[in-house]
Amino acid sequence: MELDDFRSSVDRWLELNAELLSPDHSGFGSLDEQMVQLSKTRRLAYDAGWMRYGWPERVGGLGGSPLHRAYLGEALASRDLIDPGLYSLVEVLAPTMIDYARPELAAAMVPRLLRGDETWCQGFSEPDTGSNLAALTCRAEATDDGWRVTGQKVWTSLAQYADRCVLLTRTGTTESRHRGITALFVDMTTPGISVRPLETMHGVEEFSEVFFDDVRVPFDRTLGEVDHGWSVAMDLLPYERSTALWYRGAFLYRRLEQLLNDAAVGVLAADDVGEVFEDLYALRARSRMTLYRLDAGEQLGPETSVDKVLLASTEQALFDLVPNALPHDLLCGDDEVSEGWRAQFLYSRAATIYGGSSEIQRNIIAKRLLDLGDDR
Amino acid sequence: MDLEELALFEQSVRRAAATGAGDDLDRALFELGWADALADDPRSAISVVFETQGELNATSSAIEDVIMRELRLEDALGRALVLPSLTLGDPPGVIERGRVTVRGIATRALLRCDTVAVPAIAGHVNVVALIEPAALERRPVKGIDPASGLYEVSAHSVGTGEGMPFNSVDWEAALAKGRLAISHELVGVQRQMLRLARDHATGRIQFGRPISAFQAVRHRLSESLVAVESAHAALGAAWDHPSQFTASVAKAIAGRNSKTVVRHCQQVLAGVGFTASHPFHRYLRRSLVLDGLLGSSRVLSRQIGEELLRTRRLPGALPL
Numbered sequence: 001m002e003l004d005d006f007r008s009s010v011d012r013w014l015e016l017n018a019e020l021l022s023p024d025h026s027g028f029g030s031l032d033e034q035m036v037q038l039s040k041t042r043r044l045a046y047d048a049g050w051m052r053y054g055w056p057e058r059v060g061g062l063g064g065s066p067l068h069r070a071y072l073g074e075a076l077a078s079r080d081l082i083d084p085g086l087y088s089l090v091e092v093l094a095p096t097m098i099d100y101a102r103p104e105l106a107a108a109m110v111p112r113l114l115r116g117d118e119t120w121c122q123g124f125s126e127p128d129t130g131s132n133l134a135a136l137t138c139r140a141e142a143t144d145d146g147w148r149v150t151g152q153k154v155w156t157s158l159a160q161y162a163d164r165c166v167l168l169t170r171t172g173t174t175e176s177r178h179r180g181i182t183a184l185f186v187d188m189t190t191p192g193i194s195v196r197p198l199e200t201m202h203g204v205e206e207f208s209e210v211f212f213d214d215v216r217v218p219f220d221r222t223l224g225e226v227d228h229g230w231s232v233a234m235d236l237l238p239y240e241r242s243t244a245l246w247y248r249g250a251f252l253y254r255r256l257e258q259l260l261n262d263a264a265v266g267v268l269a270a271d272d273v274g275e276v277f278e279d280l281y282a283l284r285a286r287s288r289m290t291l292y293r294l295d296a297g298e299q300l301g302p303e304t305s306v307d308k309v310l311l312a313s314t315e316q317a318l319f320d321l322v323p324n325a326l327p328h329d330l331l332c333g334d335d336e337v338s339e340g341w342r343a344q345f346l347y348s349r350a351a352t353i354y355g356g357s358s359e360i361q362r363n364i365i366a367k368r369l370l371d372l373g374d375d376r
Numbered sequence: 377m378d379l380e381e382l383a384l385f386e387q388s389v390r391r392a393a394a395t396g397a398g399d400d401l402d403r404a405l406f407e408l409g410w411a412d413a414l415a416d417d418p419r420s421a422i423s424v425v426f427e428t429q430g431e432l433n434a435t436s437s438a439i440e441d442v443i444m445r446e447l448r449l450e451d452a453l454g455r456a457l458v459l460p461s462l463t464l465g466d467p468p469g470v471i472e473r474g475r476v477t478v479r480g481i482a483t484r485a486l487l488r489c490d491t492v493a494v495p496a497i498a499g500h501v502n503v504v505a506l507i508e509p510a511a512l513e514r515r516p517v518k519g520i521d522p523a524s525g526l527y528e529v530s531a532h533s534v535g536t537g538e539g540m541p542f543n544s545v546d547w548e549a550a551l552a553k554g555r556l557a558i559s560h561e562l563v564g565v566q567r568q569m570l571r572l573a574r575d576h577a578t579g580r581i582q583f584g585r586p587i588s589a590f591q592a593v594r595h596r597l598s599e600s601l602v603a604v605e606s607a608h609a610a611l612g613a614a615w616d617h618p619s620q621f622t623a624s625v626a627k628a629i630a631g632r633n634s635k636t637v638v639r640h641c642q643q644v645l646a647g648v649g650f651t652a653s654h655p656f657h658r659y660l661r662r663s664l665v666l667d668g669l670l671g672s673s674r675v676l677s678r679q680i681g682e683e684l685l686r687t688r689r690l691p692g693a694l695p696l
Contacts, residue, residue: 067696071696094384204476237584246696257688257690260690270680271674271677273680273681274679274680274684278625278632278680281607281610281622282607282612282627285694288613288696289609289612309598309599310606341544343626354520365601365602372574373578375590376585
């Protein structure tokens with residue numbers, strides 16, 4: 001389907017099904033409520049076909065381009081039907097399965113993810129390896145009847161809801177760094193896995209510590225080749241910085257509009273509003289260029305670090321307006337609207353931290369785009 | 377223009393801008409087919425000419441050509457245009473009782489023209505008044521960028537060309553196109569500042585290694601690149617979805633991001649970049665004048681913000 005037809009068909013469908021799609025909860029909602037809403041939206045959009053566009057037919061998709069996915073996510077985010085962060089996880093998990101899982105495994109599993117029947121998580125970061133991912137130590141030993149995994153992950157989003165986990169494990173020596181990592185697809189119900197949610201400063205148990213104690217994983221759940229898990233991790237970056245970033249841009253656009261509506265007359269300085277709008281425009285312009293490059297089959301690389309830095313600075317600049325625009329709500333309000341603004345304001349503080357901190361992005365830009373050589 | 381033609385065009389513009397400025401560059405642009413390129417493929421022609429001009433710190437009257445074309449004055453050879461005073465975007469003239477009062481900026485085209493076109497407000501209508509060059513008082517602008525080649529011009533209640541009716545014109549549309557052109561020039565200026573700072577950082581050895589090995593330096597250069605690329609992206613989107621609004625946004629971003637690039641690159645260039653013999657200061661100066669030309673980022677951001685606050689609505693988001 002042509003993008004323009006897709007766009008108008010999705011819009012029409014969203015309009016016709018507005019009542020069905022609208023969240024059962026009011027306001028910002030708890031994480032439980034947001035997860036219910038996410039599954040519901042996915043199921044309805046999958047059954048209507050829209051969620052299947054932009055994915056290959058061999059995993060239940062209907063073909064098409066990433067632009068189809070980008071538009072659907074934008075349409076859902078700009079109507080506040082989904083939280084773009086939660087929604088985007090699929091965007092990085094599904095391609096990993098499509099590119100690296102056995103075809104039968106991918107065909108069996110990916111539709112469950114797209115339809116919202118299952119939630120998956122991504123076990124990458126560890127207590128001692130945040131930005132320095134290649135130093136991870138969660139160990140997978142090959143035994144006669146499969147892998148045995150022991151170690152710990154942290155900052156694992158939605159682990160307490162997850163049915164499966166795409167897990168990076170150490171299969172070589174620690175010194176082998178990125179050459180001794182293997183990716184596994186793990187059922188979260190396997191004995192030996194325990195999940196301890198962490199409460200963020202905005203009061204949401206969005207991510208968890210996950211402990212693996214001699215967890216058995218069959219060999220046929222290996223993603224890609226043994227000791228080649230690093231490429232699995234690297235190959236999902238283009239998705240995190242293209243479609244997922246586009247959804248977030250749409251979400252921010254909606255937030256600025258809401259802020260203009262919620263703020264009392266005279267509290268917002270025109271210059272500040274103008275500048276945030278301009279930043280948002282530039283972010284979307286940049287993100288759009290990236291999407292079109294992805295659509296044209298280009299290999300996305302270090303230049304997407306520019307997109308991530310722009311997203312982080314724009315998101316924070318936008319929410320920096322909130323203390324001026326809605327001081328009472330932010331500081332003293334205990335109603336639903338205030339809670340929503342407060343949670344989002346606090347969450348925006350992490351924009352320069354998650355998904356590769358802004359410092360890491362600047363390192364990448366310096367080395368790979370400006371060709372400044374090594375930093376030592 | 378196809379890719380080959382574009383590359384050729386770019387080459388000749390670069391050669392012309394590297395060797396000449398002002399009158400020479402105008403003549404060279406004329407000879408290499410700038411007017412035709414502007415008519416056939418304005419986006420490519422404008423981006424090439426203005427980015428190159430910015431990069432090489434060159435000056436020309438090309439901005440007048442861009443605006444005059446939009447005002448449908450393109451056939452008028454030997455004509456110069458008065459631009460708005462710095463930092464504003466209002467027409468430089470006011471018509472009262474058939475006579476025009478002018479306060480604005482002009483380029484060197486003023487010195488060789490037969491007629492001067494003055495975009496002006498007549499009541500509530502935007503028009504163009506044609507006057508004699510001699511009717512304008514002019515002062516070469518030294519100011520912060522003595523090489524800008526600009527003149528401050530003014531005239532008080534002078535008569536206009538005989539038999540020339542005031543044709544109403546779409547000044548805002550012409551201004552928008554001019555803003556895109558100046559934004560391209562700013563992007564060119566930014567890229568050159570970054571290039572100067574980058575080359576300095578990789579060549580300058582301190583503590584036994586190039587200063588580009590220090591994270592504080594690397595991050596400043598990275599931030600500069602982010603600023604350039606964001607201005608470039610916004611400009612591209614403004615061409616894809618042209619309107620007065622998107623042109624204002626693109627110009628505001630280009631002006632604002634120039635300040636970011638100036639700040640970081642100057643700090644990286646340190647003492648060397650502070651000397652008169654290093655070219656950096658010419659770009660710093662030019663970026664300030666270009667930010668002011670046809671509406672500064674400050675003025676534009678405020679206008680954009682005021683409009684959003686007034687309507688409490690955002691214009692339709694940039695579509696995929």
